[in-house]
Amino acid sequence: MSALLEDIKTFANRILAPPGRAKHTAIYEPEEEGDLVTFEAPEEYEEIERYWVDEPYAFICILLHREKRDYVYHVVEPKLNKFEKALLEQLFMELGDVISLKGVEDIDRLTDARKTELLREQVDRLISEYSTLRPRSFEKIFYYIKRDFIEFGQVSAIMRDSHIEDLWCNGVGIPVFVHHVAYSNVITNIIFHTDEELNAYVMRVAQNSGRHLSKATPILDTVMRDGSRINITYGSEVSPKGSSFSIRRQKKVPITPLDLIAWRTFTSEMMAYFWLCMENGKNILFCGGTASGKTSSLNAICMFIPMDIRIVTLEDTREIQLPHQNWIPTVTRDGIGANEVGAVDLNDLLKAALRQRPEYLLVGEVRSKEAQILFQAMNAGHATCSTFHAGTPREVINRFTNPPINVPLAMFTALNIISMQSSSYVNGVQRRRTSVVTEVTSNSDRVDLKEVFVWKPITDEFEKKESHILEQIKARHGWSTEQLKKNLQLKQLLLDKMLEHGIRDYNDVVSWLDAFRKNPDKVISLLTSGQPNQKDQK
Incomplete structure (x- = not known):
């Protein structure tokens, strides 16, 4: 062991060698040196599937216990021998200046790919002086350096998995849990073993997001570098099991209306209905419980807003992603100190937004007093969409029109549509569905609700019923019933044909929808004639 430590010390002394040396670390060849990661399931488990999340460094194995029938989400990363572990620990202590990438003025503006490239160059130069280090060992060590300094540390592999929607760390010594789109809530093999390890992790996340976390302010809601939302509790004062965190993953590519149709959250007929409503400035609330798909539905349906419309979005954490150029995204800001000096809340953002002449106001989530200003905006003619936590349309009305929100009943009728989102079981599998779409009508001194689409x-x-909103739109445009019907049928046909041709990529969907607005007959002709060519849109 002393010889090993001596080797590490010798290497550490060479870490800050002058730049400009030639690279000597050979290229890793899997055929010659073997795979970086291998895994064989224990006898008591059946391997259901495995897939790469960071090839060739990390993959996921879904295991099923043969007796208990419980799933396990097993992260497989490179295993380090004693020498590699000791070398990695020494590098973590000594590579501070290298990791900070000296000579780069604004590291935060670099892409992860560029950061990785610069880091690899530096580490390669340093490790190349240690002639006994094989390429396979270099790759394994570099994986952990990159994972912990550029990516998301111990949960990096999970954060790379597009099948994961949420992940939760409930305390020290407790396995991390994930919500997998195919397997629901699943235990993982990732564990933070000590208070020091977990505290250091959440503190680093807070610092990387530019926020403060301490025993004085032990609760934090913030956004990670990739846009994912994270809630942190620090220490054992508010969380007896130790620090904890909950991450809501941000989709790298926004969900489109075509995705929601393919997943049967909505039908193409329902989407055509929402499309026409969005074009005509109707006010819509997407409501439901936690993780029911409220924001995803809001974001997708807002793609139907015409591209030249002026939009202002207001959020606590940035989630809404739009293709529109005439769009101002705004977010709240915490204040400084005990008096919260400089804080900007949704109420402040709403007041400012109304001075910017928006045609559409999109509010990430309405919770309290800002609802009154939101409904004032609706009554002033600003089209508005938002999300709200509630279980039924009637509960939406009751919560808005009673303390602490207290929106006057007369103002509430400016809301046109309530879309209830739910996470339900279909054939034993958890799926997101739109349980009911309800139109809001006023009748003397009360608010009435009229169901338009109901999930069975x-x-x-989905069962379709009559719509008075569509009748309003028909009257506004002076359409006949046949003209209204044709408008909806064309929109539905477009969505069906796009899905039929596999057009679900975000940029492609944006392009086809925009082309349809400009020349609907030509686009429908292209999509019904066979294999559509995107170049022919123009």
């Missing part, structure tokens, strides 16, 4: 859980089908 037994058949997993």
